[in-house]
Structures are given as structure tokens and as C-alpha cells.
Amino acid sequence: EVQLLESGGGLVQPGGSLRLSCAASGFTFSSYAMSWVRQAPGKGLEWVSAISGSGGSTYYADSVKGRFTISRDNSKNTLYLQMNSLRAEDTAVYYCAKDSNGLYDSSGYSDYWGQGTLVTVSS
Amino acid sequence: SYVLTQPPSVSVAPGKTARITCGGNNIGSKSVHWYQQKPGQAPVLVIYYDSDRPSGIPERFSGSNSGNTATLTISRVEAGDEADYYCQVWDSSSDHPRVFGGGTKLTVL
Numbered sequence: 681e682v683q684l685l686e687s688g689g690g691l692v693q694p695g696g697s698l699r700l701s702c703a704a705s706g707f708t709f710s711s712y713a714m715s716w717v718r719q720a721p722g723k724g725l726e727w728v729s730a731i732s733g734s735g736g737s738t739y740y741a742d743s744v745k746g747r748f749t750i751s752r753d754n755s756k757n758t759l760y761l762q763m764n765s766l767r768a769e770d771t772a773v774y775y776c777a778k779d780s781n782g783l784y785d786s787s788g789y790s791d792y793w794g795q796g797t798l799v800t801v802s803s
Numbered sequence: 804s805y806v807l808t809q810p811p812s813v814s815v816a817p818g819k820t821a822r823i824t825c826g827g828n829n830i831g832s833k834s835v836h837w838y839q840q841k842p843g844q845a846p847v848l849v850i851y852y853d854s855d856r857p858s859g860i861p862e863r864f865s866g867s868n869s870g871n872t873a874t875l876t877i878s879r880v881e882a883g884d885e886a887d888y889y890c891q892v893w894d895s896s897s898d899h900p901r902v903f904g905g906g907t908k909l910t911v912l
Contacts, residue, residue, distance in 0.1 A: 715901070717846075724906040725838070725846065725889055727899045741899040775845055786893040786900070789836040791857065793845040 682706040682792040684776050689797030696766050696801070702759040702776030702794055710734070710754035713779035715790060716761050718772035718799075728774070729761065733782035744770075766801045773798050805894035807904035814910045815880050823907045825873040825890030833892040835873040837866060840906075841886045849888075850875060877909070885911045 688700040702714070715730040729750040730739045738750050749762040759776050774797055777790035808826040815821040825835060837850040848857050850866040853873065863878045877884055890904040 724887075725840075725891075725903045727901045727903065730901070739900075743898075777846075780851070786834070786895065788893075789834075789848065789851050789891065790838075790846075790901075791848050791851070793847070795845050 682778060684778060684792060684794030686774065686776050686794045686797040689774065689799045691800045691802065692766055693803050694767060694801055697762070697764045698766065698799060700761040700763065700774055700776075700797060700799070702761075704757045704759065704776075704778070707778065709752075709757040711782050713781060713784040713788060714752060714759045715777045715779060715784070716750065716759075717775045717777055717790070717793075718770075719775070719796075720769075720772040723772075726772075730779070730784040731759070732784050737784065739784055763799070766799075768801050771799060771801045804897040805892070805902050807890055807892065807902055809888075809890060809904040809907045811905070812908045812910060814912055815877075816912045817880055817882060819880055821877040821880050821884070821909055823875045823877075823888050823890075823909065825875070825904050826871055827873075827892065828871060830871055830873050830892065831869045833868075833894070835866065835868050836891045837875045838889045838891065839884075839886045840889065846889065880909075880911055882911050885909055 683705045685703045716728040731750045747765045751760045776794045778792040779788045781788035838846040840846045853868040854866040
């Protein structure tokens with residue numbers, strides 16, 4: 681059974697940093713691309729970042745480029761999102777999602793999602 | 804960037820058929836995926852590649868895609884189908900290529 685468990689969310693002041701983690705189990709982690717998708721309170725889904733199965737390719741939405749860094753440790757079956765220079769508009773539930781492919785490309789989709797972790801950016 | 808347009812809400816009586824649309828420029832040339840999100844829960848994939856169903860998703864859920872509109876159809880709607888539904892495509896010309904529609908709230912009357 682595929683399981684994705686996010687952690688690391690919380691309350692942070694504007695300009696601060698947080699690191700989210702996503703512990704994966706139930707599949708060969710290194711064989712699949714992974715994504716972070718966020719959902720602001722009462723709003724829709726917004727893709728944030730993705731990484732290929734090998735970790736060699738990374739992708740970011742313009743809204744987070746230069747502030748967020750996605751990474752993975754395939755030996756620990758864990759996905760990360762380092763978030764710096766946080767803004768109020770980054771407040772959201774952050775979901776990690778498993779891709780259907782090893783490469784993050786047009787042929788893939790998110791076939792499993794974690795339960796999410798809430799990030800609140802406020803003074 | 805590529806825009807996917809969904810109606811904010813759709814209402815249907817139990818046992819009837821619900822149709823949720825997702826509009827986009829020549830969306831028929833793209834693969835469309837659909838996600839269901841119940842309140843307080845994570846999204847769940849219900850349709851991929853326009854019309855394929857993951858294991859565990861009831862046959863009542865089906866999809867189609869042609870021209871400028873993709874459609875998620877839910878037959879014999881049940882109270883448990885009440886949720887937000889999001890369509891998603893890949894568009895390499897967009898800021899972030901994995902584009903989501905704004906979501907549709909399905910209400911079962």
C-alpha cells in the first residue's frame with residue numbers, strides 16, 4: 681500500500697524558513713517522480729515543485745522559484761521542500777504527491793497523495 | 804499560460820447523472836486527469852488519460868475529452884460523491900506545466 685506522510689509544517693513569520701518532509705512507503709521510491717502541490721485556505725490546487733526519480737531534474741512554479749528548493753533522499757525514501765523567504769501568500773496545506781512515471785513529463789499524473797501539512801506564514 | 808475553466812458548482816439529485824466540464828483551448832489534444840477531494844481530505848485520482856479509471860474507482864465514474872471540453876461523468880450519483888473535483892493537464896507553455904482547473908463543487912441534493 682502506497683503511503684505518503686508529510687511533516688514539518690507550522691507557523692512561521694514572514695521572511696522565515698521551513699523544511700517540509702514527505703516519508704514514502706509501499707513503492708520503489710527512486711523509480712518515481714514526486715511533486716509538491718499546495719492549497720491555500722478555501723482555494724484550489726496549485727502545483728509548486730517537482731523532482732525526477734533520480735533527483736537529477738527539478739522544476740518550480742515561478743511563484744516559488746529562487747525561494748524554494750525540492751530534493752529527495754532515495755536511501756531514506758524521503759522527499760523534502762526547503763522553503764525560504766516565506767510570504768503570507770505561501771500559507772497553504774502542502775501535499776506531496778507520487779507521480780505515475782520516473783520522469784516528470786507530459787505522460788505523467790499524480791496517482792497518490794499524502795494527507796498534507798499546514799504552513800501558516802504570519803506575524 | 805494555459806487556462807482550464809470549470810463551473811464553480813454542480814448540483815444533482817441522488818441516482819441521477821452529474822457532468823462536470825473542464826474547458827480549455829484545444830483540450831482534446833491533451834491528456835486530462837481528474838481528482839476528487841472530499842472536505843478535509845487529500846485529493847484522489849479518479850480518472851487519468853481522459854477516460855481510464857484507477858483500480859478501486861467505481862465504474863460510475865467516466866471521462867471524455869474532445870474539442871475544447873473535457874467532461875467527468877458520474878452516473879447514479881451517491882451522497883458520498885459530494886466533493887470538489889479538479890481537472891488537470893500538462894501544458895509546457897505555462898509557468899507550471901501541470902495545470903489545474905479551478906475546481907467544481909459537486910452537491911448532492
